[in-house]
Amino acid sequence: MAGHEILFVLLLWKILCNNGRNLTRRALMTRRRDRKRLFAALAVAAAVNAATTERMLGAYDRSQHWWERDVLQTFSDEKWMENFRMTKATFDYLCEKLQPRLSRRHTRFRIPVSVPKRVAVALWYLATGCDYRTLSNLFGVGKSSVCTFVHEVCKALVEVFKDRCIKLPKGDHLREVVSGFEEELNFPQCAGVIDGTHIPIIAPKEDHCDYFNRKGWHSVILQAVVDHSYRFLNINVGWAGSVHDARVLRNSTLFSMAEDGDLFPNDTRDILGTPVPLMLLGDPAYPLLPWLMKGYPESGQLTRDKRHFNYRLSRARIVVECAFGRLKGRWRCLLKRLDVDTSSVVNIVGAACILHNVCEMRGEDFDEGLMSHGDDLPAGPVANANHDTRPLEVREALTQLFAQQRNAAEGL
Template sequence: MSKTTFDMLCQRLSTFLSYDDTTFRRAIPLQMCVGVALWWLATGVGYRTLAHLFGISSASVCLIVNDFCQAMRDELLREYIQLPQLDELQNIIRGFKTCWGFPQCTGAIDGSHIPVIAPSEDHTDYFNRKGWHSVILQAVVDHRFCFTNINVGWPGSVHDSRVLRNSDIYDKAERGLLFPNLTDEIQGIQVPIMLLGDPAYPLRPWIMKGYPDTGNLTDDQRYFNQRLSRARMTVECAFGRLKGRWRCLAKRLDVDIALVPTVIAACCTLHNVCEKHNETYGEDLPAAGPPEATGEDGDPVGAVDTQPLRVREALTQHFATQR
């Protein structure tokens, strides 16, 4: 992180991280507080190790980390993580079409498991299918690897489709409030603005996924799946960069389970801060923790929507003409 970005964080968070002197000791300076919090989020080292490194107490490290993450969520999250509107929406649609060759796309959606220490209560709820405890981060990512929406806190045993159906994204989309009604005619079909998802999600007018591979796919259908998968790599790359920068997320988060969503939200906000301020990213950093669980088909039985099926077929024919 550059000094310019560091100074911006100090200025924006000064109200939340300015402590008063006491009779016994001077308050820890603002710049040190921000440095302590960033160091812990970027490394995940123990509080005692960090306390020795900065010459403060372990209790002070714990307090600073908690206050910093809370301040990031309260002060900067809504500014740096928000669904695109108007010109920004058009920029993202053009970006996906230019960079990834997928029209009418305004983001890719997926879930990532963040390892956590098994909580003392209801720990089985957090035990995911890969055999470790986690909390789910659902995120929508644009073509520049920035988060435009996050949903954090569901236990690791919950399926991705259930997380989606209980999120604000799903509620707004089903009520027609997620995106403006802007369509583009492709192969004679009006194609709406949409998100791209994996097989774990339902096929809806506002979320597109590939054809289920039952062994009978045509060449055109396989090519469509390849094009969609290539565009969806934005969200996979974003998760990799998130965990590469803020490595506390790539190991078990050693904080109270009630604080886990706040820490994850702070890291997602910091990710966008770094991306939007053009901070460099070291490709040699570890990009992920334990392997991700693969999703299952999220379409409810007997509830197939014919419109997205027609849209998917139109896009399939459109891509076939470009081969």
């Protein structure tokens, strides 16, 4: 309470005490009634406190006007795209889906911040990575409230959207992905591309050395599978930055599904007499497996056909680099050091991936000027401990197919 409100309560208390003595002497009042009067006085003081402000959590009138008048009433789609990385229609769609989880009760003592404003605070943070103080002044809410909104919205996005926005393709969706890779990137039987990227974080208090990556800073790893349209099909977030990509893969649910035969259906295609299964494409950091294809090791003595195979595979793999670039370009907090507890990083990165997919699925434009060209270095090659010869045969069959296609294009 403010100073004048405290004085008001004390004055009421004095009056009640005096009245209480008078009424006691006349035997017309009991102690219980005195207590009721005191509670009534406190309720009046609370009402005065609520009446002197029209907002919750320390908002300023100027900032309220900016949000309610400038943003909600005058922002064009271009302005929404520039500041929130999406159009107003997509923003409204998100608010509608998140309303049940983010809405708060309106009480006599507190007017809750609206769901659109909570979502807007979180989106602005994700899009810029600016500090809580700046967001507090911009939106007219307390710094602690900004922190609360960011984490609540990110958690709600993961809970509401993850299963519907980030999922491995099946049925018609799987056929669409495979056709997309073959028609647009000239790589058959590809159901996705896998890779990892580093997300900068502050050094954790515990085991901080584990998070210190090869580039000299602390990070967690985002492993992702991407389709031909730059959408995330599967993500795995949270492994410490010093861990090799192959180890992240082997400890993921994706690996378990693939080894159990549950990743893709047994939909092989005969290529030059070799049954070629549906598979993911990876870089040299990953092992060569029946469901995971990678290029020939760069020994300096590769034949022309093998170099051409590596070129075709690299050209198909470019979609995952573009997806990471678009992800970090939209949500630029991922380019800066996430100044949050390590336990909160998973939800923030997961929310950014979900929002990326929502924007891609709804056809939101992407400003190529925002594209982040990652500085991730390939995690060193990994020896292929798998003794299964099938992936070697598949790679050889694809190598011969690509060589025939190249020769036909050259008229040989």
